Amino acid sequence: MMATIDKLNRELGKGTVQMGLPCKGSAWSLRSERRTPRYTTQWNELLIVK
Template identity: 50%
Template sequence: MLIDLIDANRQQLSLLDTAQSDADRQRSQKLMNTMDELNRRMGHDTVKLGTPSTGAAWHLRCSHRTPRYSTRWDELPTVRVL
């Protein structure tokens, strides 16, 4: 595995990003180290960022959604409050 090939202070930013401060960079590094340690202790991919588990008991239900929900205003469901 190749690691530490570039200076840790260099950042690849997108067009709208701003550079991280040293405090933010240290906080991010501490978080990544903690996640790495948990994954080492508890098994590969135990802790992930922003991903649902593949064996989740719940599923996204789209049975009430119109196939054209983004283009047909008259097919949007309406809710009335009494």
């Protein structure tokens, strides 16, 4: 599959075929400033309620 994608990009221009990436500026682009804190992704970052 990668060989086919590389060949298409060589023939049709760099970035013509990509792997499931959103276009820059699209509604689906990652907006880092809106991410929530990762409270539950690390055990040592869990809140302790006393």
